[in-house]
Amino acid sequence: xxxxxxxxxxxxxxxxxxxxxxxxxxxxxxxxxxxxxxxxxxxxxxxxxxxxxxxxxxxxxxxxxxxxxxxxxxxxxxxxxxxxxxxxxxxxxxxxxxxxxxxxxxxxxxxxxxxxxxxxxxxxxxxxxxxxxxxxxxxxxxxxxxxxxxxxxxxxxxxxxxxxxxxxxxxx
Amino acid sequence: xxxxxxxxxxxxxxxxxxxxxxxxxxxxxxxxxxxxxxxxxxxxxxxxxxxxxxxxxxxxxxxxxxxxxxxxxxxxxxxxxxxxxxxxxxxxxxxxxxxxxxxxxxxxxxxxxxxxxxxxxxxxxxxxxxxxxxxxxxxxxxxxxxxxxxxxxxxxxxxxxxxxxxxxxxxx
DNA sequence: AAAATATGTCAACATGGCTGACATAAATTT
DNA sequence: AAATTTATGTCAGCCATGTTGACATATTTT
Numbered sequence: 001x002x003x004x005x006x007x008x009x010x011x012x013x014x015x016x017x018x019x020x021x022x023x024x025x026x027x028x029x030x031x032x033x034x035x036x037x038x039x040x041x042x043x044x045x046x047x048x049x050x051x052x053x054x055x056x057x058x059x060x061x062x063x064x065x066x067x068x069x070x071x072x073x074x075x076x077x078x079x080x081x082x083x084x085x086x087x088x089x090x091x092x093x094x095x096x097x098x099x100x101x102x103x104x105x106x107x108x109x110x111x112x113x114x115x116x117x118x119x120x121x122x123x124x125x126x127x128x129x130x131x132x133x134x135x136x137x138x139x140x141x142x143x144x145x146x147x148x149x150x151x152x153x154x155x156x157x158x159x160x161x162x163x164x165x166x167x168x169x170x171x172x
Numbered sequence: 173x174x175x176x177x178x179x180x181x182x183x184x185x186x187x188x189x190x191x192x193x194x195x196x197x198x199x200x201x202x203x204x205x206x207x208x209x210x211x212x213x214x215x216x217x218x219x220x221x222x223x224x225x226x227x228x229x230x231x232x233x234x235x236x237x238x239x240x241x242x243x244x245x246x247x248x249x250x251x252x253x254x255x256x257x258x259x260x261x262x263x264x265x266x267x268x269x270x271x272x273x274x275x276x277x278x279x280x281x282x283x284x285x286x287x288x289x290x291x292x293x294x295x296x297x298x299x300x301x302x303x304x305x306x307x308x309x310x311x312x313x314x315x316x317x318x319x320x321x322x323x324x325x326x327x328x329x330x331x332x333x334x335x336x337x338x339x340x341x342x343x344x
Numbered sequence: 345a346a347a348a349t350a351t352g353t354c355a356a357c358a359t360g361g362c363t364g365a366c367a368t369a370a371a372t373t374t
Numbered sequence: 375a376a377a378t379t380t381a382t383g384t385c386a387g388c389c390a391t392g393t394t395g396a397c398a399t400a401t402t403t404t
Contacts, residue, residue, distance in 0.1 A: 011269045011283030016234040016292060017339025023300040024235070024339065029322035031228075032334055034206045035249075036327045051390055056203075062188040063196070069351065077207075082392055084352070097183045106350040106401050111183030120188060128195040134324035138317065145314045146321050150201035152306035155208045162204055167189025167196065225360055241382065254361055256383070278370050278381045 040126035048093075048119070053086045055123055061096055061110045062120040063165055068107045075161065095119055212298035220265075220291070225258045227295055233268055233282045234292040235337055240279045247333065267291055 018024055041055055048054075060075050061067065069087075073080055087110075090096040095116035101107030112120060135143060151159060190196055213227055220226075232247050233239065241259075245252055259282075262268040267288035273279030284292060307315060323331060 009266050009269055009285035009287065011237070011271060012234075012286060012289050013237050013283065015237055015338045016284075016289065016296075019339065020293060020296075021300075022293065022296040023303045024296065024337075025319060026303050026322070027296060027299050028235075028334065028337060029319060029326070030206060030209060032330060033322045033325035034202060036330070037202060037325055039327075053391060062184075063200075065183070065185050065187055070349095078391085079393065080351075081353085081394085085391080088352095094181050097181055099183060101350090104350080104402070106399095108351070111185065112188075113181035114184065115181065117184050117188065121192060121194065124188075124192075124194040124196065124199060127199050128193075130325060131195045131198050134321050137324065138321060142317045142321070145310065145317045147197060147201060149306055149310060149314070149318050150198070150205045152309065153205035153209055153302060154201075155211075158204060158208070162200065165196075165200060166187045167191065223359055242380095250360085251362065252382075253363085253384085257360075260383095273381090276371070276381080278368095280382070 037127060037130060040130060041123040044123055044126075050089070051086075053082070054090060057083065057086055057090060058095060058112070058116060058120050058123070061090075062112045062117060065111045066099075066109045068101065068109055070107075072110065090116070209299060209302060212302060213295040216295055216298075222261070223258075225254070226262060229255065229258055229262060230267060230284070230288060230292050230295070233262075234284045234289055237283045238271075238281045240273065240281055242279075244282060262288070 016022075016024070038052065042052065045051060045055055056076055057072065060072060064071070064075075067075075069080070069083070073083060076083065087096065091098060094113055097111050097113050097116075099109045099111060101109055135146075138146075151162065154162060188194075188196070210224065214224065217223060217227055228248055229244065232244060236243070236247075239247075241252070241255070245255060248255065259268065263270060265287075266285055269283050269285050269288075271281045271283065273281055307318075310318075323334065326334060
């Protein structure tokens with residue numbers, strides 16, 4: 001009678017499906033899509049003994065050259081101790097260079113070197129190709145739909161941060 | 173003259189932008205969207221001392237009740253040693269139950285218990301709500317566009333696996 | 345002069361991947 | 375019937391990347 005946890009509870013044989021009022025289709029598509037999306041740069045990174053954490057740092061330093069350590073932490077939402085490990089390696093290998101803040105000399109501004117810019121591009125290219133392939137079947141207007149959806153999936157308070165990244169039409 | 177790595181290379185001050193022929197907009201949107209998308213269940217999982225790995229296992233056992241260990245490994249693309257750790261905990265806590273394979277008695281078929289089904293639903297609900305919110309501004313036809321795009325982002329050889337999941341219109 | 349801020353660093357810990365090696369039971373092949 | 379292959383489990387150790395807490399230094403602000 002006692003429903004002990006160790007005891008074997010009754011197995012449910014019916015599959016969880018959309019009747020349960022949950023958007024399983026898009027939940028799973030996001031999982032599989034993101035997994036494969038990140039697998040492209042992972043292969044390149046392995047050659048450099050870098051990981052996904054290095055990729056993120058390198059990417060945003062390339063996108064916002066001169067950003068401070070505090071600003072980078074705010075974008076990545078990780079602790080400074082986590083950042084320190086990978087940032088040090090990127091600096092030691094000459095992919096990122098530091099400069100003292102012009103107004104506040106406590107700050108460290110981060111810039112990519114030519115080498116760092118090249119690697120960031122090499123990492124972005126296969127991801128971009130995958131996106132380009134995925135959009136081939138889509139109408140031109142569909143891109144807007146997809147961008148709007150993905151932006152709406154982000155926590156509202158973080159959307160301005162995305163909009164302020166340079167170079168594409170979102171921020172304009 | 174020597175361009176030693178330790179030496180400070182010249183900083184690049186211009187931002188990487190779409191002129192570089194790379195789809196930075198969608199690359200970044202996927203990063204931010206996925207990060208926030210996974211943060212919803214993470215909060216619930218922490219109460220159970222579970223992590224994202226438990227979530228994935230629990231999800232697919234609920235979606236494909238009776239699947240074998242080998243089939244689960246093929247969906248998740250992890251090693252059996254990685255799976256073993258989290259699967260054992262889910263069995264010990266009574267979220268998943270095992271049954272001997274009916275034809276091949278070496279196999280272990282995995283089923284959710286009522287408890288496991290409830291937790292899977294509780295984890296899916298906030299993700300589903302986020303998706304629902306994000307689709308509010310979209311036209312009904314836009315859902316198809318988004319699903320097609322995400323499906324096309326998945327490696328081609330894995331798409332049949334997604335299509336064969338039960339309960340939604342993709343597989344039909 | 346004192347307090348707050350930006351950054352760096354040391355130490356310890358958790359999660360969730362990985363590889364390699366080996367054990368068992370059951371099915372398949374010879 | 376014996377040998378081999380297969381499905382699963384398990385032990386041990388390694389690595390990457392996140393965490394918390396504590397403390398040091400330089401610089402700016404009050």
